[in-house]
Amino acid sequence: MERSPIDFDDVSPIGGALPAPEDTPIVVVDDEPSVLSFLRKVLEGEGYPVETFESAQEAFTRISQGGIALLIADIVMPDMSGMELVRRSLEEDPGLSVLILTGAADTESAVESLRLGVDDYLQKPISADGLIESVVRALRHQAQADYRDKLEIWLRSEVKRRTDEVQQRSREIEVVAVATLSTLVRAMEAKDPYLKGHSERVARLCERMAQHMGFDAQDIEDVRTAGLLHDIGMIAIPESILHKEGELSEEEYRQVRGHVEVAAKILEPLSHIARAVSYIRCHHERLDGSGYPQGLRGSDIPLAAQIVGLAESYGSLTERRPHRKAYSSKEALDTLNASRDVWFEARVVDALEQVVKSEPEPAGSQPEHPGSD
Ligand SMILES: [Fe+2]
Incomplete structure (x- = not known):
C-alpha cells in the first residue's frame, strides 16, 4: 500500500495541546466585557488566536463565514440565547466544536447542550487551568474527527484505485484469453x-x-x-x-x-x-x-x-x-x-x-x- 497522503503529524489524535492555526480562531461570545477580557487573556496566553463578541448575532455572522476552530458561548445574552446561537451555528457547521460557559447553569440547558452535541458544559467562575483543559480536549476531539474523516476519504479513494487497477488487469487478462482462444480456433481450423x-x-x-x-x-x-x-x-x-x-x-x-x-x-x-x-x-x-x-x-x-x-x-x-x-x-x-x-x-x-x-x-x-x- 502506498504511503498515506495525510500528514499524520498534522492531525495526530494523540499528543498535547493543539493550538488552533492562526487562520482558525476561537470565537468567544459573552455579554459581560470582563468575562471576555479574562477569556481572551487566558487563551492568547496559550497561543490561541481569539475573536470576542458581546453580541450573539454578530458572533453568528462571523461563524457563518467559516474557518472557526472553536466556539465558547455564554447562555444568557440579550439579543439571542447562547443555546439558540449554538443550534444555528451547528446547523451551519456540524463539525464545529462548542463549549458552553454559563453563570446560570440549569438542568434544562445542560440536557439541551448534550442533545446538540456540545463538547463541554462549564460553569462560571472558571479557572484558567480548567478552561484550557476543556479547550484542549475539545480541539483534540475535533482533530480526531478530522483525522477519521480524512482517513476515511483516503481509504475510500485507495480502495477505489486498487479496485480499478484489479479490474483493468482482469480486463487485460480476458482480452489476452480471447486472443489465445482465437489462435486455438485458427489452429484447429488450419x-x-x-x-x-x-x-x-x-x-x-x-x-x-x-x-x-x-x-x-x-x-x-x-x-x-x-x-x-x-x-x-x-x-x-x-x-x-x-x-x-x-x-x-x-x-x-x-x-x-x-x-x-x-x-x-x-x-x-x-x-x-x-x-x-x-x-x-x-x-x-x-x-x-x-x-x-x-x-x-x-x-x-x-x-x-x-x-x-x-x-x-x-x-x-x-x-x-x-x-x-x-x-x-x-x-x-x-x-x-x-x-x-x-x-x-x-x-x-x-x-x-x-x-x-x-x-x-x-x-x-x-x-x-x-x-x-
Ligand atoms: Fe455452430
Missing part, C-alpha cells in the same frame, strides 16, 4: 482443409452485418467475438464425427449439437464477453423453435445470435465440404432466403444480402481443393 479460416470469415461477416443493422460499437464487438469463437466447442467433438463423409447417426448428431454448450462452458469465466457467450449459446436457435439447445422461439432469440447463426450458415454453404462443392454467393443467398422468417428474421437475412452484395467474399479465401495447401 488442420482441416474444409474449415480453414471459417471462423475469421464468419466473424468478419458478423461485424459487417451488425454495422449494417446499426448496432453500437460495443454490440458490434460482441457479435464479432461471438462469430470468432462460435464453434470453439467443436474441440470436444471427435475427429471421426467431424470428418465423417456419410450421414451422422442420431448419437453423433447429438454430440455435434453439444458444441454450443461446450463453448459456453469454456468461455464462461470470461465475464467481459458474457454477451458474446450468450450469442454463441443461441446461435443454433431458430425462430420456429426447431433449433437447439433450448428450442427457443421468435423474439426469445437475440438478434445478435441470429446474425451469428446466419453468418455461420452462409460461411458454411460457401465453403467446400467432403460431400459437396462450395456454393456461390448467389446460390447461398437463394438457399438462405428460404429460411426468411422461418429460421431468421427477415431484417437479418436482408442485412446478409446487402452486406454480401456490397462486398463479396474475396475469391481464394478457401483452398479450391482440400489438401491443396
Whole structure:
C-alpha cells in the first residue's frame, strides 16, 4: 500500500495541546466585557488566536463565514440565547466544536447542550487551568474527527484505485484469453482443409452485418467475438464425427449439437464477453423453435445470435465440404432466403444480402481443393 497522503503529524489524535492555526480562531461570545477580557487573556496566553463578541448575532455572522476552530458561548445574552446561537451555528457547521460557559447553569440547558452535541458544559467562575483543559480536549476531539474523516476519504479513494487497477488487469487478462482462444480456433481450423479460416470469415461477416443493422460499437464487438469463437466447442467433438463423409447417426448428431454448450462452458469465466457467450449459446436457435439447445422461439432469440447463426450458415454453404462443392454467393443467398422468417428474421437475412452484395467474399479465401495447401 502506498504511503498515506495525510500528514499524520498534522492531525495526530494523540499528543498535547493543539493550538488552533492562526487562520482558525476561537470565537468567544459573552455579554459581560470582563468575562471576555479574562477569556481572551487566558487563551492568547496559550497561543490561541481569539475573536470576542458581546453580541450573539454578530458572533453568528462571523461563524457563518467559516474557518472557526472553536466556539465558547455564554447562555444568557440579550439579543439571542447562547443555546439558540449554538443550534444555528451547528446547523451551519456540524463539525464545529462548542463549549458552553454559563453563570446560570440549569438542568434544562445542560440536557439541551448534550442533545446538540456540545463538547463541554462549564460553569462560571472558571479557572484558567480548567478552561484550557476543556479547550484542549475539545480541539483534540475535533482533530480526531478530522483525522477519521480524512482517513476515511483516503481509504475510500485507495480502495477505489486498487479496485480499478484489479479490474483493468482482469480486463487485460480476458482480452489476452480471447486472443489465445482465437489462435486455438485458427489452429484447429488450419488442420482441416474444409474449415480453414471459417471462423475469421464468419466473424468478419458478423461485424459487417451488425454495422449494417446499426448496432453500437460495443454490440458490434460482441457479435464479432461471438462469430470468432462460435464453434470453439467443436474441440470436444471427435475427429471421426467431424470428418465423417456419410450421414451422422442420431448419437453423433447429438454430440455435434453439444458444441454450443461446450463453448459456453469454456468461455464462461470470461465475464467481459458474457454477451458474446450468450450469442454463441443461441446461435443454433431458430425462430420456429426447431433449433437447439433450448428450442427457443421468435423474439426469445437475440438478434445478435441470429446474425451469428446466419453468418455461420452462409460461411458454411460457401465453403467446400467432403460431400459437396462450395456454393456461390448467389446460390447461398437463394438457399438462405428460404429460411426468411422461418429460421431468421427477415431484417437479418436482408442485412446478409446487402452486406454480401456490397462486398463479396474475396475469391481464394478457401483452398479450391482440400489438401491443396
Ligand atoms: Fe455452430
